[in-house]
Amino acid sequence: MLGVIVNPVSGNGTGLKVWRQIEPTLRRLETPFHVRLTSGEGDAEKLSKELIQKEGVNKIIAVGGDGTVRGVVNGIYESNQDCRFGLVPAGSGNDFARGHGIPMKPLQALERILSEQEEKRIDLILLDGKVAVNSIGAGFDAQVAKVTDQAVYKAWLNQYKLGALAYILSVIRVVCTYQPRDIVLTVDGHEVRLEGVWLVVAANIPNYGGGMLICPDAIPDDGIADICVVSGMSRLGLLAAFPKIFTWAHRHHPGVHFYRGKQVTIDAAGPLPVHADGESVAPTPLSAQVIEKRLTIIV
Numbered sequence: 030m031l032g033v034i035v036n037p038v039s040g041n042g043t044g045l046k047v048w049r050q051i052e053p054t055l056r057r058l059e060t061p062f063h064v065r066l067t068s069g070e071g072d073a074e075k076l077s078k079e080l081i082q083k084e085g086v087n088k089i090i091a092v093g094g095d096g097t098v099r100g101v102v103n104g105i106y107e108s109n110q111d112c113r114f115g116l117v118p119a120g121s122g123n124d125f126a127r128g129h130g131i132p133m134k135p136l137q138a139l140e141r142i143l144s145e146q147e148e149k150r151i152d153l154i155l156l157d158g159k160v161a162v163n164s165i166g167a168g169f170d171a172q173v174a175k176v177t178d179q180a181v182y183k184a185w186l187n188q189y190k191l192g193a194l195a196y197i198l199s200v201i202r203v204v205c206t207y208q209p210r211d212i213v214l215t216v217d218g219h220e221v222r223l224e225g226v227w228l229v230v231a232a233n234i235p236n237y238g239g240g241m242l243i244c245p246d247a248i249p250d251d252g253i254a255d256i257c258v259v260s261g262m263s264r265l266g267l268l269a270a271f272p273k274i275f276t277w278a279h280r281h282h283p284g285v286h287f288y289r290g291k292q293v294t295i296d297a298a299g300p301l302p303v304h305a306d307g308e309s310v311a312p313t314p315l316s317a318q319v320i321e322k323r324l325t326i327i328v
């Protein structure tokens with residue numbers, strides 16, 4: 030049985046428009062399906078779990094952005110049943126879609142899911158009992174996620190399909206105030222003490238924040254998280270280095286270090302803000318682990 034979870038407000042209303050665009054195609058199918066529209070925080074997770082456990086759904090299509098993906102995937106994860114996942118992108122950042130080569134055109138994305146041409150089993154990152162699909166991060170980027178979420182310009186820029194620009198504006202705002210911190214990073218038991226850290230990201234796919242290529246070598250199904258640490262830079266140095274992230278040139282910057290591993294812990298003298306797939310979660314100390322090939326996606 031097929032289930033569809035639609036976030037009508039994702040991408041500043043794109044979710045509803047996309048649903049209206051793909052609904053006739055789904056209605057023409059001979060197979061019945063269940064559709065649910067989310068109404069707020071936590072709904073995507075709750076509704077997906079209900080569809081799986083009460084309606085016997087074993088394939089869910091999400092219509093939304095990365096927050097909706099995270100919600101639905103957590104619903105699947107918690108149901109502990111075999112349910113495949115497909116996405117029709119309708120968000121502002123759409124990092125999951127970019128990271129897995131899912132078409133941005135709704136009908137093309139739907140067609141690919143319905144024809145089931147290609148399935149992949151991908152890793153998930155477990156943090157505080159919930160899973161992240163794209164990445165988790167602590168420090169500066171988590172603060173940027175928080176500021177972007179609350180910013181009025183996010184909605185305004187989304188209207189013009191300029192979601193990525195919202196992140197860039199937030200980066201500029203936060204770079205003026207954020208205080209880099211000393212942290213202890215432990216990767217698979219190896220402890221590293223790092224000074225003046227701006228951010229630490231553990232990623233499953235190369236891109237985050239609407240297309241920034243933070244961990245260029247991340248592979249979604251290798252059972253490993255790629256970790257990027259940015260440290261030891263002045264504010265101006267960080268701003269000057271920032272555009273390099275779009276072309277992978279940051280990988281050669283002396284203030285950027287990469288690690289790889291399955292188990293990651295981050296600790297600092299005081300709490301650091303943390304995000305999972307761009308959504309604010311509990312601050313550090315954090316302990317995360319990669320769950321290998323835990324989700325089947327249709328791409």
Ligand SMILES: Nc1ncnc2c1ncn2[C@@H]1O[C@H](COP(=O)(O)OP(=O)(O)OP(=O)(O)O)[C@@H](O)[C@H]1O
Binds near residue numbers: 120
């Ligand atoms: N009906 C609703 N009204 C208001 N908020 C909602 C509703 N349904 C879901 N939400 C909220 O939408 C957020 C998820 O949005 P989503 O991430 O899918 O889109 P986006 O932020 O536009 O895209 P992206 O994450 O790709 O940048 C969640 O915080 C959730 O609580």
